[in-house]
Amino acid sequence: MATVRLVQLKALLLRRGGTASPPPPRALFIGPNRGIRAFSSTMSPPSKAVVYEEHGPPDTVCKLKELPPVPIKDDDVCVKMLAAPINPSDINRIQGVYPVRPPVPAIGGYEGVGEVHSVGSAVTGLGPGDWVIPSPPSSGTWQTYAVKEQSVWHKIDKRTPMEYAATITVNPLTALRMLEDFVDLKSGDAVVQNGATSIVGQCIIQLARVRGIRSINVIRDRAGSDEVKEKLKKLGADEVFTEGQLEVKNVKSLLADIAEPALGFNCVGGNAASLVLKFLKQGGTMVTYGGMSKKPITVSTSSFIFKDLSLRGFWLQKWLTSDKAEECRDMIDYLLSLTSSGELRYDMELVPFNQFTSALDKALGKLGSQPKQVIKF
Amino acid sequence: MATVRLVQLKALLLRRGGTASPPPPRALFIGPNRGIRAFSSTMSPPSKAVVYEEHGPPDTVCKLKELPPVPIKDDDVCVKMLAAPINPSDINRIQGVYPVRPPVPAIGGYEGVGEVHSVGSAVTGLGPGDWVIPSPPSSGTWQTYAVKEQSVWHKIDKRTPMEYAATITVNPLTALRMLEDFVDLKSGDAVVQNGATSIVGQCIIQLARVRGIRSINVIRDRAGSDEVKEKLKKLGADEVFTEGQLEVKNVKSLLADIAEPALGFNCVGGNAASLVLKFLKQGGTMVTYGGMSKKPITVSTSSFIFKDLSLRGFWLQKWLTSDKAEECRDMIDYLLSLTSSGELRYDMELVPFNQFTSALDKALGKLGSQPKQVIKF
Incomplete structure (x- = not known):
């Protein structure tokens, strides 16, 4: 009983x-x-x-x-x-x-x-x-x-x-917070990310575009990558590279008129994380929010000392329990308005x-x- | 001519x-x-x-x-x-x-x-x-x-x-700035570092002690490590471990009454950097200022997302060209006074x-x- x-x-x-x-x-x-x-x-x-x-x-x-x-x-x-x-x-x-x-x-x-x-x-x-x-x-x-x-x-x-x-919360709010909380970006600035086809990745592209921020995107080498590039560019991606395309000495030479990014996002780890680091400008920040490859992030000593990079992490669940989270519902309304207007989709x-x-x-x-x-x- | x-x-x-x-x-x-x-x-x-x-x-x-x-x-x-x-x-x-x-x-x-x-x-x-x-x-x-x-x-x-x-400048000022510029430490807090026998390392131990900050120190496994431990403890080190001693599941179980450190220093890279990361508390920061092992720093994804660690770098030469450097001479005088009083030596x-x-x-x-x-x- x-x-x-x-x-x-x-x-x-x-x-x-x-x-x-x-x-x-x-x-x-x-x-x-x-x-x-x-x-x-x-x-x-x-x-x-x-x-x-x-x-x-x-x-x-x-x-x-x-x-x-x-x-x-x-x-x-x-x-x-x-x-x-x-x-x-x-x-x-x-x-x-x-x-x-x-x-x-x-x-x-x-x-x-x-x-x-x-x-x-x-x-x-x-x-x-x-x-x-x-x-x-x-x-x-x-x-x-x-x-x-x-x-x-x-x-x-x-x-x-x-x-x-x-x-609207778990993925788009992650993208929004990561664009806001680490580096003070202005219109014309750029960000770089791997895992650009993930929903967070797609949101970053679109939320950046709304603010006039350009995006450099890294995707995996696999069949259909041309279609993926096309799709991400339709969302507003400024540049999309496969990892293989970035096996060059100076990845920055591939950027025509895009500013060197001060902020990068990593949801893959391994080589894909290193590529994000390579694109970052002096003093830039890489934010890790996922590890799809299950590989760790490897960084040279000089990246920290001479390039002055900062590596950080983001976890929405922790953010949601912080003081800042009071604004959460306003942000959700903002994100929902973008989905209604068609500016945010996935x-x-x-x-x-x-x-x-x-x-x-x-x-x-x-x-x-x-x-x-x-x-x- | x-x-x-x-x-x-x-x-x-x-x-x-x-x-x-x-x-x-x-x-x-x-x-x-x-x-x-x-x-x-x-x-x-x-x-x-x-x-x-x-x-x-x-x-x-x-x-x-x-x-x-x-x-x-x-x-x-x-x-x-x-x-x-x-x-x-x-x-x-x-x-x-x-x-x-x-x-x-x-x-x-x-x-x-x-x-x-x-x-x-x-x-x-x-x-x-x-x-x-x-x-x-x-x-x-x-x-x-x-x-x-x-x-x-x-x-x-x-x-x-x-x-x-x-x-007095290149090494002691590096130690002083690194203790001041990244985390707001209070008396009773702790820091962790590898390469503790380097001059910067010895300065960190002593400058921390002056402020009531405790230090956890990691040294290499080699002949004479007991004497090295003794020497660092005489300088004020609270704990000194060889890398080998830290091959345990939970390094923090080795700390008796020392607070989990919010700040760590890495001048070695490789495994010695990973050990510093293991000691850090949730939300802690590791500052890299050297790479004596010539090995990179490898970090798990979860260290960033769930443990919320930040990885940064420090380079004195860059700091010296920043605005803050105006205070440089006051700091030098402070450091020299510590050498005169015997509180700072190497x-x-x-x-x-x-x-x-x-x-x-x-x-x-x-x-x-x-x-x-x-x-x-």
Whole structure:
């Protein structure tokens, strides 16, 4: 009996924050039978959710579960999720290799967009039909109905394309912050990046262009690189080179009228990181935000002493817990406005929730390079 | 005739700044014969100097030359050099591998101490017998008589031990600036460094101690490491480890009551740099100022993203040309006071000028590890 109650309790809590956090006192009175409870309150619909009860390979530990209704407290908002992406960091969280290891059982997903289904009695400023995103993002977006306190939800313009609303924080906000937080760039300045085809990379190109900042982009050598170059240039990339093209003595000789970049971005590591360093001007900064090649970054002593380079890192999750994060919602609105105007775009594939397993396989890279998988509930 | 005059002109100019810079108009009238000149002015004594006419191996290209007297202009101070060190950067300048390549012919040396021999008619505040150092340092200290404008010279306390006065800028000022310029340290904080036996390393230990900052020091594994540890601890090192001792899973478990360091210094590269990174706390900074192992610095992606480390570099010569350098002389006085009080010390070997060749061999590492070579004129 005690076991059944604990399991159900965890499941119910899962519905709230997405992870089994310490239960609020009231929850202790919620019995296994939905009819028996200490307080009368509106209940959410049941929720279909991607749950993992232990850390491990996502395609093994993730299960689709039907979760029972939970009470909607005075401050709560029940949101019918519309769409949520599968980001690499979601996968790392499930694998248990992310520095912040969510307690299990947990519901997957960290960002997404939904429509308000019902609200608690103390909720103001949000009502049924509103579109909302969790902002800052929070765990548990891979489910049909999420119940979280009203402070979690940020109301957005319903005219926003759904797949952009679902994905606006983790990648585009990373790109925006990295362009703002390290070097004071002016119109006419330039940045350099590797992994330019990643969503963050595509956002950097476009957000830079909006500010009149030029971009030098490095991509992998592989079949179809000419088409990739063409595509990135359409987004606003000023120069796009394959790594192979940069096997020259002086990479800067390849830049015609573009200023030497003071800021570079690295999400690959290994040789691709060294190429970013080569492009940087004296006193420049390289910001690492990913390591797709799984190779470390190697830097010569003279790069530090004589070229005065600085190497830094960026992690959105840490930024979101800093003081600066108060401005987060304004930035999200700015980014969403750019998606509405067509100034910010990137490839995504909307996949119905009942095909979650195949979307996860694509996100895990089992089918080669694929567009960002966004679950449509 | 023209050739003779050009050669002599260069030699005479050498006497001023140590390198053949554009000649002042008056110098054009100085003929090969000391008795024939356009202006009557006080002349310096002839100078015995270490001259290199081309870049290359210092033990091949450095020649001891007798340079003829030069006029002491109104603003000039003629200084009888007392002592000057052979620093690794002096060697790199002669080799032509330094980023700032002095025009040749040039006189070696970049710092040193001397006694004022005679002054030009417009010189105030300096007179014969005063002890002076070039501050900021400047080329051409490896000679018996140096003539430079009065603004070059900084008068110091004559009670300063000569060998410390000769060496106070290049190494101790580097240590001081690196402790000040990157992280705001408070008493009780800690720093970590490799290459702790270098002079900069020894200065970091002692300057940290003066401020109540604790130091964690990494040295090479080699015979006599116990004596080295003992010696560094006498200087004030809180912990000294050989690289081999740090082949453990969690280096921080080796620190008893010392705070995790927010600042680290690297003058070695390779594994020794990785060890400094391992000791650093979340958000810490490693400053590279040398690369004794000739190996690059290798850093994991997660060190940047999740541990939020920053990697920077320091080069004194660049700092000396910055705005901050105005405070340079105050810092030098502070450092010299510490040498007088015995709070700052390091090993040196004073070598008579006529044994320059053997001092150079030692500085080049031909005789294994040797104390800093300081030429006594």
